[in-house]
Structure formats: C-alpha cells, structure tokens
Amino acid sequence: MKTKLSRRIFLSQMLLAASACAAEKTIVNQRLVIGVISYGKGKQTKERLTGFQEYLSEKMKTIIELEPAFNERMAVERIKRKSWNLFFSTPGLAAMSIANYQYWSMFPLRLDNPSRSIIVVNQNSPLQKIQDLRNKRIALGQQGSATGYYFPLYNLYGLTLASVRFSSTPKISLESLSSGEVDAAALSSQEFNLHKSEFDSSQFRILFTDTHTVPSGSLLCSPDVERKRADLIRNHLKQAPASLIQQARYIPNESPPKYKYMISVVKRVNTIAKNIDSKPVRLFN
Numbered sequence: 001m002k003t004k005l006s007r008r009i010f011l012s013q014m015l016l017a018a019s020a021c022a023a024e025k026t027i028v029n030q031r032l033v034i035g036v037i038s039y040g041k042g043k044q045t046k047e048r049l050t051g052f053q054e055y056l057s058e059k060m061k062t063i064i065e066l067e068p069a070f071n072e073r074m075a076v077e078r079i080k081r082k083s084w085n086l087f088f089s090t091p092g093l094a095a096m097s098i099a100n101y102q103y104w105s106m107f108p109l110r111l112d113n114p115s116r117s118i119i120v121v122n123q124n125s126p127l128q129k130i131q132d133l134r135n136k137r138i139a140l141g142q143q144g145s146a147t148g149y150y151f152p153l154y155n156l157y158g159l160t161l162a163s164v165r166f167s168s169t170p171k172i173s174l175e176s177l178s179s180g181e182v183d184a185a186a187l188s189s190q191e192f193n194l195h196k197s198e199f200d201s202s203q204f205r206i207l208f209t210d211t212h213t214v215p216s217g218s219l220l221c222s223p224d225v226e227r228k229r230a231d232l233i234r235n236h237l238k239q240a241p242a243s244l245i246q247q248a249r250y251i252p253n254e255s256p257p258k259y260k261y262m263i264s265v266v267k268r269v270n271t272i273a274k275n276i277d278s279k280p281v282r283l284f285n
Helices: 002-029 042-048 050-060 072-081 091-101 146-155 170-178 189-198 227-238 242-248 260-270
Strands: 032-037 064-069 086-089 104-108 117-122 137-140 163-166 184-188 204-209 218-221
Touching: 032 050, 032 072, 042 050, 042 064, 050 064, 050 227, 050 242, 064 072, 072 091, 086 091, 091 104, 091 146, 091 218, 091 260, 104 227, 117 146, 117 170, 117 189, 137 146, 137 170, 146 184, 146 260, 170 184, 170 189, 170 204, 184 189, 189 204, 218 227
Parallel strands: 032 064, 032 086, 137 163, 137 184
Antiparallel strands: 086 218, 104 218, 117 184, 117 204
16 A cells, blocks of 8 residues: 555656656747847847857757847837847837836846937027927937937927928938928937037037936846746846846846836827827827
C-alpha cells in the first residue's frame, strides 16, 4: 500500500515538474516584437539596437523582431493593434498608450535635453499671441507627438483654425512655414534649435512656449505580454551590460516617468480630435 502511494506521489511530482517546465518554456520561447520610431532612419535605428536585440534573444531563448515605424502616425496604428510587445516610446505616445491601450512603463528612457512645445511663426508675421492664430493655418506633428500634436492642440483649445496640416517630421513643418503654406508651426524647442540653422538665421520667431517640460519617453510593455514573462524580461534588462543599456538608452534603476499631466492633456485633446480634419477646424466640443 505504501509502495503504491509513494509511486502516486512520485508520479504527481513528476507531472507537476513537467508542467512547470513546459509553462516556463512557453513563457520564454514565444516570439517578441519590439517597436521603435525611426523618423526615416530605420537602418541606423536597427544598428543601434542590434546589441539589445541579440542580448534579449539569447536570454529569452526566442526570436526578437525589431520593427521601426517611420513616425508617430504609423506607430499609433501598431499600438492600436497591439502589434508590439515592447516599444521604445516617445512621451506623447507613452501617455496615449497608457491612457487608452493599457500599456505600462517598464523603464524610463534617457532624456538628454529637457524640451518644451513651442509654436513658431515667420519673423515678419503680424501674429503676436496664440489667440491671433484664430482662422489661421498651422502645421502640426503626427498624432502621438507630445510637442507637435498634444500640447499645441491643448493650448489652442477653444479656437477655430482655417486648417491643420500634419507633417511627418518637424523639419517639414518648418519648411511649410518657410514657404508660406502655413501661418505657424508647432514642434519641440529641441527640434527647432536643431533645424533652424538650415534656414535663414532670422527667419523664424517663437510665438508661444508651453510652460511644461515634456517628460522622458519609456520602454513600454504591452498588456498582452503575460506578467510572468514581462517580469522575466525586466529582470534580464536590469542585468544587461552597461554598454548595451547606454546604447538602448533606457534607465534600469529609476522609476517610470510621471505622465499624470500628460495623460490629462491627451484625454482633453481626444475630445476634439474628431474635428481636426474638418475645415474650418473647430477646437472645441
């Protein structure tokens, strides 16, 4: 009797161990797709993240696919479909993904230079304050951009614009302003300082500066990733070599960025987003 009982206990333990191994193997071996916005520099972006991709592939014993998106608009489509398991996100897309699609921040991304959202006009423009943009044309960034889309629309709330033109990059917004196709352009102060030297030195002036510093981006995790698997990924990334962490630009020993205000901006802008494509553009409910 004792022998039969011992055998049953032994078999039960073996089955439990086999099940645990199978579950762990399933957690580890499922393919992972990692998203990032490349802004037309897909090759350079892939090269920068090759070490990250290979390291995580080895640790998780799975295929890691790196999938760059050209800009925020293309990234939004992938976020909505939850096509990416992990995503090197800009702050605007991070707030949108957390607020609307239940993504969560695994690690903050390194922020070299804090930036603000600005609205720029030509130097000889008669516009002097943000309210003067009523019935004017403006170039915005793609949906998901904190400085080019969410903050400017939040600050323009209540106005009626003649039209909105969406630019795939901040430089294109400045080109549209320079050519007279729009009366103003919204972008980050960092991008403005980067590109303004490519135009006449005194061509532009800043009409409006948002007082809020834009938070850093995040390495986001999809809600579709099982929590045990997400914890395993996070532990491996915490223990990654310092050179790899620096190259991938995430910070493993800091708390996630605070997106509370950014999320409130996203939610308010969402209430008027349906009006963006109409002419005139009424930025109110």
